[in-house]
Ligand SMILES: Nc1ncnc2c1ncn2[C@@H]1O[C@H](COP(=O)(O)OP(=O)(O)OP(=O)(O)O)[C@@H](O)[C@H]1O
């Protein structure tokens with residue numbers, strides 16, 4: 001089952017559109033609530049990053065009977081040092097983003113914690129792609 | 138299966154579909170010209186009852202005659218009951234009428250408010266990891282979470298309602314202190330809403346309720362009011378102890394009533410079922426941080442806006458505030474509220490006020506088996522692309538999506554959709570008779586009878 005969503009730079013009001021819709025689908029499938037929660041939290045963080053740090057992008061979701069595969073791909077500045085970005089508390093969030101309650105540097109670590117597979121690839125000046133897999137069993 | 142207090146009287150139902158459109162859990166469908174409730178989705182919030190133009194949705198209650206079957210009948214009143222009466226009717230007259238109607242004792246269930254708060258605090262202290270803790274005060278909310286937000290059931294505080302605590306107290310008082318045998322005592326709960334009835338008849342997480350009968354608040358209000366009007370001016374009765382609730386107790390059933398005395402650093406009080414759902418959606422996504430306590434109520438203005446209230450929610454609410462202000466004044470002057478009388482049984486009551494945790498029972502899950510659910514969802518998604526997404530309700534389901542789900546999961550015929558009918562007509566794939574039959578299977582024979590339609594020039 002394939003779903004696609006577009007995220008727009010700076011459009012924080014629509015952050016969570018993809019994760020809410022995915023949540024509903026997983027509930028319909030009867031996926032265990034704890035797993036649904038992990039998916040939603042991870043996808044939400046990735047959506048927010050594409051909105052806050054990049055110039056928007058696409059969310060591609062593929063749901064199978066035993067796992068969910070999510071890709072959040074953006075056009076943006078990219079991440080120069082991925083290992084550094086993965087550290088808890090590391091953030092380059094601009095002041096106006098911080099004022100909205102983001103920028104604790106916990107997004108990527110949170111994704112890591114909640115998914116079974118996380119691949120972050122990035123090219124400076126081009127964009128970032130976050131790929132995540134969560135198994136249902 | 139849930140016990141439901143709400144029922145549709147088929148004889149009265151005109152199949153207008155107002156209830157179907159307003160139901161927050163999409164629990165109502167129309168078939169053969171009548172509305173019906175899908176029991177596994179109904180949370181007894183009563184929105185349908187409010188929307189029904191012909192009073193076809195009623196709330197089951199016990200026969201009032203039962204009150205006379207017990208030598209010691211006890212009326213357990215919600216505090217909003219007194220808030221129903223105009224200011225010129227004094228409490229002593231209301232109590233006189235209650236006595237004449239057969240109640241030997243009258244207690245307001247909020248007498249248990251202080252103990253109820255203590256039990257919640259005790260639980261909260263021991264379960265900081267389960268935050269945000271959600272109050273179980275409103276039974277419609279508990280059911281909503283069970284069916285729609287299964288990941289949050291563990292956050293519900295598993296304690297009994299103030300009603301149950303009051304019932305335990307009254308039984309102790311009458312049997313132990315006054316020596317009345319249990320079988321002579323009849324406990325009658327005067328309920329402000331359908332959800333509370335359902336909770337008494339089939340308590341979530343508890344085996345059995347102590348309550349012997351349930352009486353609807355509007356019915357009792359009418360009886361009492363009529364009695365007072367018949368008796369005229371000098372009517373009053375003073376032997377029954379008039380209520381002395383504390384200000385906290387009086388306010389506890391109104392919005393913010395629990396929140397204002399909770400010990401949490403960050404808490405929210407939310408009333409109105411749509412507001413509650415909007416908030417729970419966010420909460421489920423972990424989008425709200427640092428919340429320790431949630432007071433959630435299905436009705437706008439909480440119990441002042443309850444389904445069986447005969448009074449405007451704001452007028453009732455203000456009367457309760459006025460009463461609370463007076464109580465607060467008495468408390469400041471050092472008069473102890475009667476709520477404290479329960480303290481004699483405090484330990485016993487606290488110990489017996491915990492309930493089994495509520496269980497999740499998701500209504501959204503399409504099939505117990507994940508791969509079968511997956512196949513169904515694929516079919517539903519495919520169907521959705523053909524449906525017009527105008528949510529006209531002509532198919533007898535509240536939305537195109539709900540209809541697609543019914544087609545796949547309940548084998549409802551796709552030809553019920555009027556757009557699909559046009560589609561088939563275009564392809565010459567359906568006869569006029571078949572279209573008519575499909576529409577009549579939803580709306581019955583009457584709307585499209587066999588008579589000539591009126592001529593319009
Ligand atoms: N899509 C992206 N494009 C460019 N830079 C990114 C992207 N995602 C993350 N980063 C960089 O990695 C840092 C850490 O990201 P992370 O999500 O962990 O924290 P944050 O977004 O700064 O704060 P929080 O997620 O706690 O609100 C960001 O501050 C940013 O510098």
Ligand SMILES: [Mg+2]
Pocket residue numbers: 045048049103106107108
């Ligand atoms: Mg982030």
